[in-house]
Amino acid sequence: METYLWITSVWGVYLALAVFIIGMGWRIYEWATTPKSAVRLGMFPKPATKTGRFFKMLKDTFIAPHSAKIEPAMWVFAFAFHVAALGAFVGHGRLIAEFPILPELLGHDGMNAFAAMSGSIAGVLMLVGVLFWIGRRTFGPYKSLSVPEDYLLLFLLFGVIVMGDHMRFVYGDIIHADTYRAWFQSLLTFKPMFPEKLLSGNVGWSLGTHMLFTDLFLIYFPFSKLVHTIGSFSSNRVRSE
């Protein structure tokens, strides 16, 4: 198991982060160096002022009100997924350092209980979202429109989420953030090691698999349609130009 962890949760993480950062940088560079269309592609209604258009861009990107109107079910699942993913992302910040303020308010155990609850909600919402999308892509025009990329991404996401949920629900009461933090900080300081607690039980397999999927997900991210995470700001700005 220790070898598995070293591959997926040390060297894999370094590789994945390097590919992710360079890949995203390359993607942004490609966009930035391609000249803009001379034709104005905006549509109406659009705010008259630059500030107004900026806020409309944020609203269109984060809320997507028009999409909500035309396919509410899809919007609910997609919105829940994205909010949960953001929550999970922020929650993983505890790997780097304990949050300020909150632990003082809630106490050590209170903080862990809060993290357990919010993490569980986020984990379930993301799982539901991914299952909805997988289901949606199995029939009708959605199926015809799908290409292997779509399924690969959903598969990777599914793996990341299921293994994350596994750690949350199976080992959540035994192992808390401080244990994982010790491992993650060792990565950040380039002195990788695994706390005994991770090596002594089966949780190591869960972490290793969670990280395996995460590594693959991050490696593929910049080369996939997931670049909409940054591209949609730009494309939604063009809408109001």
Place this chain on the structure above:
Amino acid sequence: METVEMQTLAGVIDKKMNRQLKQYIDICARCAICKDACHQYVGTGDFKYLPARRAELIRQVYKKYFDKTGRFVPALYEARDPDDNLLDELYDSTYACTGCRRCMYYCPFSIDTAWILSVAKAVLIAAGRGNEMLGQLADAAIFKGDNVAMFEGVITSGFEEIAEEVRAITGNPDHGVPVNKQGADVLYVALAGAHSIRPAAVIFEEAGESWTISMFEAANYGYFYGDPEKARLITKRYIDEAVRLGVKEIVVPECGHAYRVAEFFYEAWSKEPMPFKVSHILEKVDDYIKTGRIKVDKGLIEGTVTYHDPCQLGRNGGKFEQPRDIVKAVTSNFVDLTPNRAEQWCCGGGGGIVAMEEFKDVRLKSGSKKVEQLKASGANILACPCENCRLQIEELNEIHELGMEIWQVIDLVVASMPLPGNKKSAGA
């Protein structure tokens, strides 16, 4: 098809590449939220008309030739060659598209499918598969522009006949249709048909506007065809005329794409700023009514009136309120369609599709939403400021026996003006 030829066709996409297009290609999640936005997909259920699918064909070729990951693992993206199979489907999905951009309105990333399809048209033209009819219409327009002298006589005598009718309507012997009037404030670029000149002339003359008529029509089939150079030459005809006459303003008629071409595209095509402003005729008419330069009576129009936003004038042109204000000024019985304004359903007649016989079936089926809307409105008169919309809706009106009258907005205005020679059928 030869490999070299396919490489050339794929190269067209690369040549047309710009930031927006690249982002559209890179970020589409194929979520298919656009499917219920498209009147053609909704009306036919045919997969090739699903907006994301139309764009997907261009994406597949781009991935195969120009995208690093696509070249590395083409299977992941179903990347493919622009072979005959692909071009067959691309022809249908591209030239059938009316360019209404309703899909862009609902897309969470605001992906402009019509813009991607403008590249598809360039590919099709390079493959010798540009739509023949649109190409002929464009060429004829350019020919007219290059040989003005040849047509000046018939065109001017046509204007003179219209001037007679104008005088008969207004009862004012001084009224007419000024041609080549140097120093006029307004150059009105109409459509080729008398119907778009006569009521406009009545309104301009009654408003005391300093105007002159263009020798050319505002319609631009080069734009529909998908050749920016042809499109530029067609618009350039009246831009040059406007410069020559020294006008302050170009006014385009009740034609959807003409407004968008003049206001939003031409400067980008010609790469020079226009020395005058572009207005839609309904902006002018709205202003004439609000400032009292023309007088309209409510109550001369019988029945309930509704209004259809042409996509190029509304969602893509931003003119939602002026036309409605005009209609509301001539009738107390106005009802809006649901949905309306930016969410208005495309009637199915845009993008030059009314001139392409091969798309008649999908065109008529794609009008199903418009028919539902019109029925639900309970109106018996539809005001609609776009020629292509009117042609389509008139056909729907007949087939579905809606019993409606389809009017130009300026015809409603003229019919509501207290004029001696006014008959209600002024525009029919």
Place this chain on the structure above:
Amino acid sequence: MSDETKIDLELDLKGLLCPLPMVRVSQNITNVPVDGVIRAVATDPGAMADIPAWAASTGHEVLSAGKEGDLFVFLVKRTK
């Protein structure tokens, strides 16, 4: 001259607004043989410029274009 010309196809384009008269002529030109003649009757004066311009740019020939009462009458010969 138009009196003696043999007409292969009659097109009634009355009521059609420009550019539809020209579209109909174009769509029907292949329905007559090469050297065959279409007689088209339109009511929109715009056709007086449109149809000759179409013929000139496509290479077909307008044998005559003129006004008969309120109608615009065209004789168009398919050349290829």
